Amino acid sequence: MYRKEIKVLDCTVRDGGLMNNWQFSDDFVRSVYNACVEAGVDYMEIGYLSSEKAFDRNVVGPWKFCKDEDLRRIVGDNNTSLKLSAMADIGRIDLEDIPMASESLLDMIRVACYVHQVDKAIELAHHCMDKGYEVSINLMAVSTVNERDLDEALADIAKSRVPIFYAVDSYGSMYNETVQHLVRKYKAAMPGKEIGIHAHNNMQLAMANTITAIQEGCTYLDATLLGLGRGAGNCHLEILVAFLKNPKYRLLPLLQTIQDHIHPLQKDIDWGYHIPYLVTGALNEHPRSAMKWMDSERKNDFVAFMKEMHDYQ
Template sequence: MYRPEIKVIDCTVRDGGLMNKWQFDDAFVKQVYESVAAAGVDYMEIGYLSSESAFPRSEYGAWKFCAEPDLKRIIGKEPKKIKFAAMADIGRIDFNDIPPADQSSLDMVRVACYAHQVDAAVELAHHVMDKGYEATINLMAVSTVTGRELNEALDDLGKSRVPVIYVVDSFGNYYQEDIEHLVHLYQEHLPGKTIGLHMHNNQQLAFANTIAGIIANANYLDATLYGFGRGAGNCPLELLLSFLKNPKFRVRPLVEAIDKVVLPWYRKIEWGYSVPYMISGTLNQHPREAMAKMDADHRDSVLEFYDRVASQPV
């Protein structure tokens, strides 16, 4: 699938950091940076933009904040090799804590919100655009809202200046036909805007659903090395680049990063498909209970987990 307008965003550090509070050393982040740049990836989402007044550095690593001195350490003395993105959650970043783009190594701010937060998300996205950044809005957990709520949220987003709006399968609940429907729905409500995809792998469908979205003409694609991400993880970046067939992409640098720095983390904090994550995905539930199960001493007693969460009211 070769389409030159497609942009690929690596989310390894940002999404993977949800598993360890972004406690990555510089060697890990530098290896991801060098590898995804060498692979021809368009953006590296290097972490979150968060206010340090809300999150103590004693508990969270540098990539919860993406402060300029930390970014400069990763870039080094040579020119930056890839565009940097950071995610901002509504209510977790003070507008005044975001420097103008000409004072930052970040190129893009991705605003994450729920349907009821669209007005605040547009305000934040417009704020960062006015400061010189590219911007997206990632509309989360849409599998939990009614059709009317989603349509209203999309209509509000359609009135904004934000050029890229994301379909996010937060709970890994969707199938191919759902993604096709949502991409077409977003296109209907958001004429002139680009649609993005961020898929989770609870049902081992993150890659397949990303392909479905590509075929439906989504052009901003999120993925992570070896699927590194919270719980069941994400669409694997190495699979995605192999599928896209764009001659600018190279897979070997990604395999090098997986070999050197990602697999060692996998041996310490396991992510990816498992029965508890499958259960949370099929039941359209937040993965927090499945994550707690995977961290428990009795993690292998999956029948008990199924009976307990399946009996909870929807």
């Protein structure tokens, strides 16, 4: 699968922070950063760009905001080939909260939106581009969107200046055929734009779906160390790097950080494949109900959860 145009994006801290409110130690974030640098990873998504009005710093850690002083504490001037990314959610950041790229350590801003927010996502993405950033739009929960609404959204994005658009399996509900259909649809509707893949692992298909996306021409590949991410987690970065067979990427630094920081975290955070996440993925449901169940004393009562979800249906 060696293709020089492929870019690997680590989102361990950004997506993993959904499991602990981004309360990572500096040592943890610095270790992930150093591992990405040494492993030759192309981008590290170090967190979110959010408005201070939208979130309480007593509740969420600094990687929900990605202020320059916090970034510099970890990466210095980032005199490396690794590019830094942050995600911006529609409705949770104001335009004035985004500094000029020339005054920021961030290289890329990825705008996350739902289908009814595409017009606002394009506006924010253009604003970020005008400030000098690389930009993508990540359309979330696409597995719940009807074809007509999706076609309208893609037509709007096709007319925009935004160069990168992501196929996102928010609920971990997609099979290979779905990913194939979606990527082909995106490429046909938006010729000239690069397509990325962000897969969740509810049915243990995140890596398989990423491979399918690569075969269909996706060039931006999201992954996290040991799959750390919301609920069932993401495509595993270490598996992806081992699979790509690209000499620019190195596996050993990733394994060192997994051994020292990620694997020990499993004592405190239950991410990754668990039956409740399988159930929500199979039902094409948001994982919030499974995450709540996993935090309860009934976490291993899989039958009760399945029955509850069917009642919910």
